[in-house]
Amino acid sequence: MATPPSAAEIVARFEIRHGRFLDAKGRALCPLPDFARDPRELVALYRAMVLARSFDAKAIALQRTGRLGTYSSALGQEAVAVGIAGAMRAEDVLLPSFREHGAQLLRGVSLYELFLFWGGDERGSDFKGPREDFPICVPVGTHAPHAAGVALAFKLRHQARVAVCVIGDGATSKGDVAEAFNVAGVWRLPVVYVVNNNGWAISVPRDRQTAAETLAQKAIAAGFEGEQVDGNDVIAVREAMSRALEKARAGGGPSLIEAITYRLGDHTTADDASRYRTDSEVSARWAEDPIARLRSHLLAEGAWSKEEEERLLADSAAAIEEALERYLATPPQGPETMFDFTYEALPKDLLEQRAAALSAPGESRGPPATER
Ligand SMILES: Cc1ncc(C[n+]2csc(CCOP(=O)(O)OP(=O)(O)O)c2C)c(N)n1
Numbered sequence: 484m485a486t487p488p489s490a491a492e493i494v495a496r497f498e499i500r501h502g503r504f505l506d507a508k509g510r511a512l513c514p515l516p517d518f519a520r521d522p523r524e525l526v527a528l529y530r531a532m533v534l535a536r537s538f539d540a541k542a543i544a545l546q547r548t549g550r551l552g553t554y555s556s557a558l559g560q561e562a563v564a565v566g567i568a569g570a571m572r573a574e575d576v577l578l579p580s581f582r583e584h585g586a587q588l589l590r591g592v593s594l595y596e597l598f599l600f601w602g603g604d605e606r607g608s609d610f611k612g613p614r615e616d617f618p619i620c621v622p623v624g625t626h627a628p629h630a631a632g633v634a635l636a637f638k639l640r641h642q643a644r645v646a647v648c649v650i651g652d653g654a655t656s657k658g659d660v661a662e663a664f665n666v667a668g669v670w671r672l673p674v675v676y677v678v679n680n681n682g683w684a685i686s687v688p689r690d691r692q693t694a695a696e697t698l699a700q701k702a703i704a705a706g707f708e709g710e711q712v713d714g715n716d717v718i719a720v721r722e723a724m725s726r727a728l729e730k731a732r733a734g735g736g737p738s739l740i741e742a743i744t745y746r747l748g749d750h751t752t753a754d755d756a757s758r759y760r761t762d763s764e765v766s767a768r769w770a771e772d773p774i775a776r777l778r779s780h781l782l783a784e785g786a787w788s789k790e791e792e793e794r795l796l797a798d799s800a801a802a803i804e805e806a807l808e809r810y811l812a813t814p815p816q817g818p819e820t821m822f823d824f825t826y827e828a829l830p831k832d833l834l835e836q837r838a839a840a841l842s843a844p845g846e847s848r849g850p851p852a853t854e855r
């Protein structure tokens with residue numbers, strides 16, 4: 484717009500920071516935060532990223548051989564999930580989207596539960612570990628208002644806990660996400676929204692998703708802080724998360740962290756990304772690989788060795804194999820269970836359908852139909 488002819492003055496300004504500590508080769512660009520000076524902390528993050536990647540590879544192979552449902556890989560995005568969970572406390576609550584198994588594993592969700600979930604078995608969301616963490620949210624962004632609700636409950640109960648909600652770049656275009664940001668800002672809720680910006684929403688690239696210069700600035704519109712981090716630098720993600728969590732815990736309200744990363748794989752196993760992006764774009768992005776970056780850093784610091792790497796890969800594979808065997812040996816639930824957990828008392832037509840499901844030939848039998 485042209486400058487207005489009135490006595491206009493500037494009433495608001497904002498800036499968005501982009502934080503990073505390691506360059507793509509793993510070299511420190513500035514002094515590292517305290518936690519990152521302890522090699523044991525960094526090795527723990529590294530292990531978690533490697534386990535997440537190993538799980539991804541196995542899950543894709545299982546889907547291809549008909550033993551798992553549609554699966555969304557987090558290849559190249561491991562630092563986002565691991566940096567998030569690495570900063571959270573056990574009593575905080577994670578509301579993940581569908582690429583955060585790296586965070587879920589660190590929080591105590593088991594490999595077995597992840598296999599169950601992706602195999603279509605809802606018992607995979609009944610976590611034995613983090614009981615109050617939310618299940619994987621496949622509907623895009625619908626958990627953003629839920630996170631505000633969780634945070635409101637913490638606030639009303641005067642609990643020093645934080646809700647952490649992870650959404651994709653595409654999700655930030657949705658109305659429910661804008662509404663969630665709005666109430667989080669107005670009520671100064673203890674919630675951290677992380678935008679896992681992997682550059683794509685299926686086949687829609689970031690620059691066609693929104694005309695906003697950054698996604699972090701969407702927080703400014705809702706009255707709270709937003710910043711960007713290099714989402715392939717686990718130290719940067721972990722550090723920004725720690726600050727945001729601390730602020731929320733101390734009553735300082737919400738934050739938004741936009742983690743810039745890249746989806747190196749297909750959107751899901753139901754997608755073929757070669758139809759809408761070039762191989763050369765993808766191969767150039769491998770130079771940003773978060774795992775290679777931290778490995779280079781650890782090797783240069785003398786905090787990691789080839790032998791430890793081999794042992795880690797073998798241990799991850801063994802843990803995954805064990806969970807897989809247990810998953811494959813778990814009988815599926817009977818079809819009647821799909822009627823059992825929605826209504827307190829089943830309406831008549833659903834009672835009939837439940838009975839029909841139970842009497843269908845070859846179906847497993849569940850408990851007798853009761854009016855619930
Ligand atoms: C409410 C809703 N609309 C559409 C879809 C289909 N869908 C699945 S993932 C996706 C794109 C999401 O993009 P983004 O938020 O960037 O997350 P990413 O998949 O890149 O992690 C869409 C449109 C859905 N799952 N839920």
Ligand SMILES: [Mg+2]
Pocket residue numbers: 651652653679680681682683684685
């Ligand atoms: Mg995306």
